[in-house]
Amino acid sequence: MQKPLIQQACDWLAGQQKAMVDCLEALVNIDSNSYDKAGTDAVADLIAQWLEQDGITVIRHPRPDSGDILEAHLGEIGQGHALLMGHRDTVFPTGTVASRGYTQQDNLGFGPGVADMKSGLVMNCFVLRALSRLPHCPLPVRALFTADEEIGSPDGRAFIEAAAQGARAALNVEPGRVSGNVVTGRKGGAGFLINVAGKAAHAGVSHADGASAIETLARKITKLHALTDYDTGITTNVGTITGGVSRNTVAPSASAQLDIRFVTTAQRDLLYQAIQSIIAETEILGTKVTIEQTSEFYPLEERMSRALFKIYQSQANAIGFAVDGECTGGCSDAGWTASLGIPTLCGLGPVGAKMHTDEEYCLLDTLIPRTQALTTTLLALSELPAVTTTKLAY
Structure with a gap:
């Protein structure tokens, strides 16, 4: 047999x-x-x-x-x-x-x-x-x-x-x-590149004439990290930041890489909306923020x-x-x-x-x-x- x-x-x-x-x-x-x-x-x-x-x-x-x-x-x-x-x-x-x-x-x-x-x-x-x-x-x-x-x-x-x-x-x-x-x-996840354009100025002579890209980015990082919710499995993490030209120059540029994780596609949609809202908010007049998605997994x-x-x-x-x-x-x-x-x-x-x-x-x-x-x-x-x-x- x-x-x-x-x-x-x-x-x-x-x-x-x-x-x-x-x-x-x-x-x-x-x-x-x-x-x-x-x-x-x-x-x-x-x-x-x-x-x-x-x-x-x-x-x-x-x-x-x-x-x-x-x-x-x-x-x-x-x-x-x-x-x-x-x-x-x-x-x-x-x-x-x-x-x-x-x-x-x-x-x-x-x-x-x-x-x-x-x-x-x-x-x-x-x-x-x-x-x-x-x-x-x-x-x-x-x-x-x-x-x-x-x-x-x-x-x-x-x-x-x-x-x-x-x-x-x-x-x-x-x-x-x-x-x-x-x-x-x-979990699903996605990566984003955030770029901030500001206005350079001498940090001692004409500080008020500048618009700090680094400060704008810092404020947005705080808001983005606040989206983390361990109870629901959502995490947000800015893992790298770069910016500025010198210690005594108001930063004309800054960038960061953001990683997010989520458990469901419904969470994904809400998280994307929240991120876009944060990016759209004006932190400092004279700065402009853009965000680009670099990767994603469902x-x-x-x-x-x-x-x-x-x-x-x-x-x-x-x-x-x-x-x-x-x-x-x-x-x-x-x-x-x-x-x-x-x-x-x-x-x-x-x-x-x-x-x-x-x-x-x-x-x-x-x-x-x-x-x-x-x-x-x-x-x-x-x-x-x-x-x-x-x-x-x-």
Whole structure:
């Protein structure tokens, strides 16, 4: 008697530990900063090679100014497919690999982007490879490997939203939490650049003739920070300020970078309105303030992950590990799919910690079970009816 599909997939994956670690080492040893097109494209080359060797359909969307978008298909993509997501870029500057490439110590793998999210990319590749080996894949799967998530997905967002149309679920392999949990909720966030133009004057001789851009900015920072509300999860933070020309000159210019975080899209809308009102207020006559949005992520609201998490949790328990869901203040591409009304789950990758630092690591013994859990979740989803998704108005 032929084994059930879930058992067949898990059995094949159980023997792939060395292969997965070898793939992880290969990816980590490629510099792939968000602005390094050659590097992110080199990562795409390897992924495409691995998938095509197993007969998996790979489509490459060339991009002129950022890393190419890589897409993989299993089955006929249409209404009711599952979307796997992962990003190839890291925050580390080109040249990092030369000074500290992949290393391994017992169960820990180290290196730039080893957890965020080279291990997740390996995981998605092996999920696709496991499904491709089955007598038939009962669920169409679309996998997207983008190249600019660490800078807000300015190019990748459109491809994510297009690939998500008609999906029954979106699963993002950002690193699992250090607790072993997956991510069932993420804050949304945005970045802004605030510029203030004032009027210079000698601070001792003609102080009254000037209009201080720094003073205007300082007053606005106080008001912007007052929008923080820990009880509701809203935070605002001016993280950098610059301005002025000398100690004894009334500042003719100043600028600041503002970061905001929010839990729901409703909070986002109100927060944007409040910020615009603060910017529009006149602090000092003779100064002019402008604001430019530089980045944005939508939130993954917990209501969008609840049902999908129950399926994943059940599959993880069957494989042999306990998992819970948790929320985080960090943003990810999961917010784009959740904002379309698509059930979305994040943090499904191998467990890692200390992301974006020189001490970043991945727990190598989580590669197999987390890949098995994601694979079996996809197979479990195939038994559910496809749900038509409609883009929500945000």
